[in-house]
Amino acid sequence: MIKKFAQMAMVAMMFATVAAQAEMKIVVLDSVRAILESDEAKILADAANKEMEAEQNELRALAEEMQALNTRLQTDGEVMSATESRKVQKDIEDKQIDLQFRSQKLQKEVQDRRQEILQELAPKFDKVLKDIISVDQIDLIMAPNALQYANTKHDITRRVTEKLNEDRD
16 A cells, blocks of 8 residues: 555656646757857957958968979979979978968967957847846756757747847947
């Protein structure tokens, strides 16, 4: 008798847990994407890209020089002296090292700028998110990378981005 009562109590607790979960409002939010897709973030990113455009052009030119040296080595390599061939190969290696270093430096600059944008817009994002949480009575927000599956109807990322765009100063 006690065993049956314990089983019934267990089943009742499971149903209560399911009912409690059904009342919880759980949503998915990609906060980084919400911020970076906002109009203000796009303006800041465009400005940063313009500032880095000269470096990007220099990297393209360096890559073209390296390609031209490679082409020269392939086409004229047989008629070049050993000294000249080594010199061209050394130039290619030097340019490749320079290109790799400067590319990494530019990549770090891009990452730093992205982080600056996220930090600059974080207070606005927090305000918008608090408003949405309050209005929609949200109980739990999960990041998409922490989920194995989520129905897109629970993703509020676009809504947060739209609200950020509305709240622009």
